Amino acid sequence: KNEVEQSPQNLTAQEGEFITINCSYSVGISALHWLQQHPGGGIVSLFMLSSGKKKHGRLIATINIQEKHSSLHITASHPRDSAVYICAASSGYNTDKLIFGTGTRLQVFP
Amino acid sequence: DVKVTQSSRYLVKRTGEKVFLECVQDMDHENMFWYRQDPGLGLRLIYFSYDVKMKEKGDIPEGYSVSREKKERFSLILESASTNQTSMYLCASSFGTGSFNEQFFGPGTRLTVL
Numbered sequence: 007k008n009e010v011e012q013s014p015q016n017l018t019a020q021e022g023e024f025i026t027i028n029c030s031y032s033v034g035i036s037a038l039h040w041l042q043q044h045p046g047g048g049i050v051s052l053f054m055l056s057s058g059k060k061k062h063g064r065l066i067a068t069i070n071i072q073e074k075h076s077s078l079h080i081t082a083s084h085p086r087d088s089a090v091y092i093c094a095a096s097s098g099y100n101t102d103k104l105i106f107g108t109g110t111r112l113q114v115f116p
Numbered sequence: 117d118v119k120v121t122q123s124s125r126y127l128v129k130r131t132g133e134k135v136f137l138e139c140v141q142d143m144d145h146e147n148m149f150w151y152r153q154d155p156g157l158g159l160r161l162i163y164f165s166y167d168v169k170m171k172e173k174g175d176i177p178e179g180y181s182v183s184r185e186k187k188e189r190f191s192l193i194l195e196s197a198s199t200n201q202t203s204m205y206l207c208a209s210s211f212g213t214g215s216f217n218e219q220f221f222g223p224g225t226r227l228t229v230l
Binding site for chain 2: 039046049050051054103109
């Protein structure tokens, strides 16, 4: 069993739909990262959070430390949101090392 | 803007060749990382470096070595490439030490070993 697991692995949606991607982890963490990878390979950081909720535009990330679970929500999805979304956990307070999930491939159709 | 560049986007090599993958960052970051990404396995850490001339093994260092002679440059070396090293290789950098440091990624090098 992976220490960081994501679901679903693949997700298709129609433009405008509300999307949720889930991440569960089995290790103690100090921070949870959400990353986005577009076709072609480049990865960008979307959020880092250790508690509660963060919002940036149409993206919302939440984390429940007790349940060891985080979600990434996309409101009013758009074809340009099509990408692979990756969650990653920082397992220590004094380390930059990340444990990655295997990613969720999202396709949004017009 | 932070920029992390990698020497090649695509690379084709033959089994047994020595392969150098170069990564350069322009933001004076202390930390640099090399990952490989394979379908179904996600990103896995090969090596990382917290400072010039310092290196630490990640989760899958076998078959790889690294060099960090200058702060801005981190090289990944495949001493004798094998077909199971065909993969996407991603370099990243971050500032300082701690779990809240964002990692900035390069565009990746897709390596094929024939």
